[in-house]
Amino acid sequence: MTGHPPLSHPPLRIGMIGLGVISRFHLAALERSPHAVLTAVCDRDPGTYDALPAHIARYDDHRELLRDENVDAVVVNVPNDAHPAVCHDALRAGRAVCVEKPLAVDAVDARRLTRYAQQQGLPLFTSFHRRYNAPVRALLDRLPQDNPVVALTVRYEEMIEEHAGRDTWYLDPARCGGGCLADNGPNALDLVRLVLGDDLRVDEAVLRRDPHGVDRAARLRLTAPTTGATAHVELDWSYPGERKTLRLRLADGQLLTADMLDGHPEFKGSLWHEYVGVLDDFVRTVRGEAPRTGPAPDGLAVAELVAECYARATDADAEAGADADADPHAQEVPA
Numbered sequence: 120m121t122g123h124p125p126l127s128h129p130p131l132r133i134g135m136i137g138l139g140v141i142s143r144f145h146l147a148a149l150e151r152s153p154h155a156v157l158t159a160v161c162d163r164d165p166g167t168y169d170a171l172p173a174h175i176a177r178y179d180d181h182r183e184l185l186r187d188e189n190v191d192a193v194v195v196n197v198p199n200d201a202h203p204a205v206c207h208d209a210l211r212a213g214r215a216v217c218v219e220k221p222l223a224v225d226a227v228d229a230r231r232l233t234r235y236a237q238q239q240g241l242p243l244f245t246s247f248h249r250r251y252n253a254p255v256r257a258l259l260d261r262l263p264q265d266n267p268v269v270a271l272t273v274r275y276e277e278m279i280e281e282h283a284g285r286d287t288w289y290l291d292p293a294r295c296g297g298g299c300l301a302d303n304g305p306n307a308l309d310l311v312r313l314v315l316g317d318d319l320r321v322d323e324a325v326l327r328r329d330p331h332g333v334d335r336a337a338r339l340r341l342t343a344p345t346t347g348a349t350a351h352v353e354l355d356w357s358y359p360g361e362r363k364t365l366r367l368r369l370a371d372g373q374l375l376t377a378d379m380l381d382g383h384p385e386f387k388g389s390l391w392h393e394y395v396g397v398l399d400d401f402v403r404t405v406r407g408e409a410p411r412t413g414p415a416p417d418g419l420a421v422a423e424l425v426a427e428c429y430a431r432a433t434d435a436d437a438e439a440g441a442d443a444d445a446d447p448h449a450q451e452v453p454a
């Protein structure tokens with residue numbers, strides 16, 4: 120990654136809360152950054168921090184970490200349902216927050232948290248890591264000014280069991296927020312907002328749930344009312360393998376595609392560079408500088424979109440029964 124923020128500030132001292140699957144990408148980014156340094160960690164499971172250097176302070180309760188004077192800011196990597204309480208405590212303790220997506224599984228909590236951060240005058244930065252993906256950046260950087268995007272498709276497909284850690288919270292709708300829409304939807308919808316802007320209407324949300332009530336697949340259709348551009352989001356938690364793409368159709372009919380996993384054959388390989396971007400933009404935000412990725416990540420706006428999708432969701436099986444001949448992908452950017 121080129122172009123770190125200027126070295127005019129002392130490194131931001133980071134406390135990391137939650138040391139599960141995703142934390143190693145944040146930790147690796149911290150090791151490479153001249154602008155931030157890990158000073159403390161916290162996990163309910165002490166076994167998770169055994170391998171860290173001895174000088175890093177260790178806590179098993181985040182409120183103890185928040186009393187550590189060597190922590191300026193926190194990275195929150197706990198399960199989705201625990202984000203609001205931990206972020207609220209961190210903001211109350213005067214710490215800038217970088218929280219994993221989703222900001223909160225409930226839009227009401229996301230609103231409260233955002234308002235509280237504003238009252239406290241502290242950054243509440245949501246980690247939407249796909250906006251830092253190199254093929255996505257390359258695609259967005261080469262978009263012509265005079266040939267607007269008229270349609271986009273984001274595909275976000277994986278086998279969730281391969282991505283989950285030891286805990287089973289991903290497959291508990293109350294803890295993850297519902298399923299793939301709550302959990303992967305935010306990264307996909309952040310890309311939609313990045314390309315089409317923040318004025319978006321949800322036209323359709325079709326979910327396929329398993330017998331435990333977990334949404335294992337979702338098909339979303341959105342429109343940007345001012346331009347008429349459309350977005351299709353395809354989420355799948357039962358896909359054998361992994362496929363994550365962003366495809367754009369321009370006004371002149373050109374199709375442009377970013378394969379987010381391109382060049383990273385190893386499992387989760389693309390996340391190493393994406394989390395360098397997350398940390399870089401978080402540090403910039405704390406320093407009061409503009410993020411590198413255009414409009415700042417907006418965890419609340421994305422939480423509102425997810426809530427809107429759930430509110431108007433229909434059931435995939437019911438829809439298939441009602442109109443077996445309909446082609447749900449007819450409007451989508453052609454594959």
Ligand SMILES: NC(=O)c1ccc[n+]([C@@H]2O[C@H](COP(=O)([O-])OP(=O)(O)OC[C@H]3O[C@@H](n4cnc5c(N)ncnc54)[C@H](O)[C@@H]3O)[C@@H](O)[C@H]2O)c1
Pocket residue numbers: 136137138139140141142161162163164167179180181195196197198199201205219220221282283284285286302
């Ligand atoms: N796994 C991924 O590929 C991935 C990708 C992007 C974002 N995320 C997001 O990152 C967050 C963490 O996901 P994960 O996959 O690392 O989960 P995980 O289950 O692997 O890890 C969560 C960790 O948090 C700890 N923990 C739980 N409650 C805690 C608390 N109150 N205080 C301190 N520690 C606590 C657990 O002991 C565990 O070690 C989630 O919000 C998830 O949506 C995960």
